[in-house]
Amino acid sequence: MRHSTRLRIGPIGFRIGCDWRAPIDEIEHLYRDYPQPDDGIPDFNVHLFAARPWRRFARPSVHIGGDFVIPDAAPLPLSMGLLAAEMGMNLQMALGQRRYLLLHASAAERDGKALLMSGISGAGKSTLAALLMARGWRLMGDEFALVDPATGLVHGFPRLVSLKNEALPVVAAALPDARFGAVMEGTPKGTLRHLVPDARAIAAMTEPATPALLIFPRFGFEGAERQMMPSETFVRLTQASTNYTNLAERGFDALTRLVQTVPSHAIDYPDTDTAIAQVERIWSAL
C-alpha cells in the first residue's frame, strides 16, 4: 500500500495501509504517543483503499478492508479517513480476535479494579467512560473490553474515544485540556469527534485489571437502578460479544467466571451527571 503506519492499542498491534497520505497523517498525529506493535509485528492489518485507481483522485472514497472483511461495507468520503481507520481496526477485532473474549463495552480502572459498561449504541458507553477519565479513573477503552480466558483479567483497548452528537459539548466541558480530532459531520452516526485518551491511559494501557463491576446503562429514561441476575448478564454479554461463539468452550468458561464473580447492575439515566453519580455510588458500595 502507498502509505502506512503501525501502532499498538492495549495488547493489540495494527498495521494500517492507505492509498492516501492524509488519513495516515491524521492517525499519526492523534496516536503520536502510542507505542509500536510488539516485535514490530502487528496482529492485524487494515486496508484503506480506492475501489478503482482513478477513484484516488475523482470523488475519492475510502473502502475499508483488511485481514478480515465483511461484504458490502459502505465506503466513506476521504474527509472521514480517520473514522474509516477506526472502523477498520474495530472490524479486525470483531471478526478476527481469538485470544481474548471480546465484549462490546467501555472500561475504566481504579485501584487495579475494572468497571465495564456495556449496552447498545447510544447507551452512553463512550461518554460515561470519557467522563470517568475526567474524574481520575484510568480509561481502558470505549468500545471493547478484552477478557483473558486464562486469567479472567480484563485488558484495555484504549483507542481514540469516539464521541457523538450531544456528548461532544458535555465532554469538551469536562476535559478542557484534552486533545481532540477534527469534527466530522454527516457520518453514519451523525456528528462525530475523536478524543485522545490521557497520558495515564496510554502509559498504563497494557496493565490488565481485575473485573469488579458490570454496568448496563440506558440513556434517556428517568433515573433507576436494579441489580441483575448472573443469568441475565450472561445472556446479554453473549449478545455483546462478537467472538463468544468462536471461542467455544474457552468463551463459555470465561464468561461464566465473569458473571459469577462480578456484580452487575442496570441503570437508567436522564443525564450524564445522574449516571456518573449512580456509577460512583454503586462502585463505592462494593
Add this chain to the structure above:
Amino acid sequence: MNGALLTRALRDPASTATLDAAGWTALLAIARAEQLIGTLAHRLDGLPKPAAARRVLEDAMASAEQGRIVALWEAEMARRALAGTGIPIVLLKGTAFAAAGLSPSPGRQIGDLDILVPRDRIDDAEAAILASGWEWVKPDPYDDAYYRQWMHELPPLIHRERDRMIDVHHTILPLTATITPDAAAMLKDSEPLENGLRILNPNDMLCHAAAHLFADGDLAGGLRNLWDIHCLIEEFGMDGLEARARHHGLLAAMRRATRQAHHHYGTEIPASWQGWDSLDPLYARRLLARDGWGRQSRKLTRMAFYIRSHAIRMPPAMLARHLWTKYRKGYRPVG
C-alpha cells in the same frame, strides 16, 4: 514480496529464522489470505520465533482446532440427516482429511461441508437434507435452474440454525466441462470410516484436488489446495495414480498439480513427472499472486485465469448466454 514467502516457510520452516519484522508481518498476512495460517502455525510449532508472531500463530492453531470440531459435527449432522435413506455419503476435502486424520489436516481451515452422493439418489438426498433444516441460499430462479441443469452439485444449502453451508456433489466437475471424471467409480472405491461415513481412496482424493485446482475455477486459494496435494503424496505416494488419473480424464491436471507441488513445496515425484511445460510458469505466477499485505496482485494474470475458468467450464455460446443473463441482472465479478 509475494506468495513465495509462504511456500518457502511451509516447505522449509527453519528458513523463517532469518525473517525480520517486515518479513514476519508479510508472511502472516499472506498466510491468512491464503487460509493457510493454521497450517503454517503447525509447521512452525516449536521453532524459535518472535513472541508477537508466536501469539498470532497460537491463535490461528486454536481457531483451526475449533473449526475442525465444528466441521466434524456438521458431518455428523449430515450423516444423521441421510441415515434413513441408505445413501452412501463420501466426505470431501477438508472435512474428509479431518475425519480420517490425514496429513493435510493439522491447522487446516475447513469451509463448507462438501459431500459426494450417487447421482441417481440426488433427489432423495435433497429431500432428506431439506427435511433436516437446510434451506436454499440462492433465491434467484435462474441460478437455481442453472445449478440443476449444469452443475456438479445441488444449489448450495445453508442450515437455518447452525448457519453452516453444505455442498452436495453428485459429480466432480460441472456437466458442461469437457472432462468428465468417473464419479461412480470414486464412490464404488471409496473407503468407510468407523462411523459409516466414507472418504475417497487416496488416489481419488488426489484426482479430486487436481480437478478442482486445474480443471475448474480461477486458482484463487490455490496454494492451500496444492498443499493438500503435497501432503497426500508425501503420505500415500503415487502408486497407481497415473492410471487412475487417466481413467478420470485428469492426467494432464494431475501432472500439472504434481509439477507445481514439486516446484512450490518440494514434493517428491518421479523424474518422469517433473518436466516443466511452457504454461507452468504462468500457473506458478498465478498461484503466488499476493502482495505483502495479503492482497491479490498481478491483475492481468488473474484476469486471464478468471476468463479461462469460464472458458473451460462451458462452450462459448453457452458462456455468452450465461454472462448476458448475469449482466442484465446487474451481476459484477468480485475484485
